[in-house]
Amino acid sequence: MAKTANINVRIEPEVKQQAEDLFSSFGISVTDAINIFLHTSIMEGGFPFTIRQPRFNAETIAAMQEACDIMSGKIQAKSYKTTNELLQALNAED
Numbered sequence: 001m002a003k004t005a006n007i008n009v010r011i012e013p014e015v016k017q018q019a020e021d022l023f024s025s026f027g028i029s030v031t032d033a034i035n036i037f038l039h040t041s042i043m044e045g046g047f048p049f050t051i052r053q054p055r056f057n058a059e060t061i062a063a064m065q066e067a068c069d070i071m072s073g074k075i076q077a078k079s080y081k082t083t084n085e086l087l088q089a090l091n092a093e094d
Contacts, residue, residue, distance in 0.1 A: 016030070019033070
């Protein structure tokens, strides 16, 4: 039987659950997925995918900031009583 070594990793419970759900849909455990990642990294001689910072355009950055401001209560989110009212507001922005 092969010897094993333990790796302890601290992650957010939600991330752990999402990973378990994802990998179980492939019929593997998180441990299996980590082993696949490590073996592939060794074969590739590095990360088996490109590591880079996401680059967003100014409009996307502004939208993300607006979403954060809405969630934190800094600004009030717009609301509409009817679909027609929403559509009129959207058409007025053009």
